[in-house]
Amino acid sequence: MFLLNLTPDKAFFPREVLCLLEKEGLRTEHFLFGTEGDMDNEGRFCSNWLAFDEKGLYVAFGSAQIGRKKGNKRLETAYSLTSLQSIPFTEIEELKTEKYVSTGRLIAVQDGEDVAVTRFSVGCLAAMDDFCRCFNEYKKKNDISAFGKLAKDRLYCPKCGTPFPKGQKVCPACSGEKSIVRRLFQFFGGYKRQVAALILFMLVSTGVTLVTPQISTRTLFDNVLNAGNTASAETIFKSLVYVVLAIFGIRFLSMIFSAANQYLLGSIMPRVIYDIKVKIFAAMQRLSVGFYSSKQTGSLMERVTRDANNIYWFFIDGLPYVIVSIITIVGVLGFMFAMSWQLTLIVLLMVPILWGCLLLGDKIFTRLHHRQWMYNAKLSSMVSDNINGQRIIKAFSKEDRELERFKGVSSGLLQSEMKLSNTEATLFPSIYAAASILTTVVLVAGSLLVLRGEMTLGSLLSFTVYLSMLQSPIEFFSWVSNWWARCVDSARRVFEIVDTEPEIVEKEAPAKLEDFRGDIEISELEFEYEPARPVIKRLNLRVKAGEMLGVVGKTGTGKTTIANLIARLYDAKAGTVKIDGVDVKDLPLKELRANIGLVSQDIYLFIGTIADNIRYANPGATMEQVIAAAKAASAHDFIMKLPDAYETRVGAGGQDLSGGERQRVSIARTIIQNPKILILDEATAAMDTATERNIQESLSGLKSGRTTISIAHRLSTLRDADMLAVIEDGQVTEYGSFVDLIRKKGEFYHLYQIQAEALKAVGIGD
């Protein structure tokens, strides 16, 4: 066994698996790379281990049974091997993956033909793809140092055996909740004294409420309104007055403490929530563009507002009541016991039954409420869809059909609401009936005790008062666990954002660029948004400082992606983007982005005035500069036509500008930014050629020393380019000056011809 020689990062598989492979004669320490799949070639789930070394590719199938040995707390996995294939290294030309609907297949190319190796679930695609790339790199260059050991995500939690969702640092099934709760309470760390005072006040105010029945009922009935009281009418009257005064006194005290409670709570909670919200927002600002595009913005916004609110309401409403309820129950039971242990026993026996009924009712209601909520959500999204699409509905005359659809969904909602209210009508009275049975039993038993002289009337009466005090805390406890679960769930989602590591991270000690010239060099760039679907494949491009490069290509070939990668909004999978000879990953992010101006097709204008939007990059810009920038962007004229001119409010809920107008404002914004590198991504696509020409003229006036990359479909946009590049299928296929490319008669010439002919067909050109 050579396992002892294996360095930890070379152990691609668990030790037991390596042993099994060694038994079959494989030298596992020679493995260069390995990965795991989950299916065999027939699509049956099993364990699948793949590895290669310089001699060949090894494909092993087997099984992994996770179980707990008797008496052993830790989980153990028993591995077994069912088959092992070896394919000689020299016979395989390359490995590739194919992605299907829910599965994928690993294919080896042998003698120019595709040969199936294994299949896997689509979740393994990224790992399989990495495996193929590693194999192919090794085949070509004999060098796989770039692959190192890709972080091996644990497949199963060692403590509880449940599958580990990808990207999680902690197993949610076992350790999650405690640490979330701890972190939640940490937010209160700065308010320790207030929290202590709060709890103290709650104790006092509840304690006071608990004492009340002793005086208002027991003492009143036993000592004052006692039929057998032989004291004089005057003494009785005086005692009555004292009792009433005592009651008022207690009430007053309780009121003061309650008010103090609310005041304290009101001073703590909003501050804690403020802290949480700021933390979330700060975390969101740190995250990269990739995070925002993968999660829908709707759910993110929901998170920030709704989850913070869930936490707030639980702590301000739920938690205090939990504390009060606990104190009440303990106190009440204590008093009850002191007055009559027999009755207390009866209560203790019957309460669990009541509790059980409440829990059952709660389960039923949660289900019904959920269904109703579902239909409501469906309905409101249908309505919103309908309102947004009115123009299309009218254009196709589909109003009647939309009405039918609405009726359909509404009737579903109707059914579920009726079911809910019917259930409420049956269930609630039943629960209350059960509760009143308890009271009746207590009264009957108590009456017997009183008749037998073992208990006073006053005691019995105050006992019933205490019993009624028990009811609401018990009811509360039956559904508070739901509330708590929702609060913890919200907290978990909040912490998920706070914990997510941003994808784009600035280097520890970023390089300092003395003089930002704007020389761009892209080499061997590779990028993909999703695993196994590369968008940029080994791209090489060079733009000299101060030069204008025109980029053309069909839709979806990766032109916008290049712009994103230069501005480091995403990090490339392989290859480098260098500015002035320094890798963008080594530059400080702020400086990098301040010097790159990116104008794209989708323009986002913030809520504010047009002037604010133009000034966004430099809030200190003077009005002269703003107007000059607007003039250069050919925006000044249309702005002046608006009633509020530069003070027109735009953005969500503000003035609606047309696509071309927004693009011009955005160009003005970039002019104020005055970046050394200007990337125009279809920036003038929504404008007519005359306006586009004007803008180009202004921009070229401002162009000296500025490196410009202009991405366009319309060749007229690239009129001023010094050099042109054609991007096809993620690579640069043609590069040169306008004359060079026309002479080449390649893709560029083809595009040029199509556009020229289109003009001819309308009778222009020739």
Added chain:
Amino acid sequence: MATQTQTQNESETLFMKYVSPADCVFYKNPQGFLALTLRGENYGRVALTRALPLSMPDRYICITDMESNELGILESIADFPADIRVMMEEELKIRYYCPEITEILSVKEKMGFYYFDVKIKSFKKTVAVKDISRNIKQLGESRIMLTDADGNRYLIPDLAKVNKKSRQQIEPYLY
């Protein structure tokens, strides 16, 4: 002149010509993949994709070569002889295969993740689902698609056919 070419193009694009079964010779290549000779030209390995995989799995099948160029569209698999049909169905089965859940043993919720203990034929698996509202989809009357936290998909082809316990376990999470 411009209008004439226009109508000609219109008729070509609006009325699709199906590839007729007589022109297709499907066969299995030595490596076991489906291959096609169409109108005398051998394209080697081809892929079959369904235009309506949910409602009409055997009609409107697109044939593409390995470079994703479409070679034609078949109106219906039923137009082919039985032995060829078997080959085509096999290829489609591999492409469209989705693990099917035959039984749901339990559903536990922890920290917003839902752990489904399921049986896929005789294989037991625990599926971790995140963001449950987004990852359980009801496609049609009783067809349900479950996506786990790793991106793997699982299908319950007909909820009415699984046992009552399984149905009860999953019902609270359906839309």
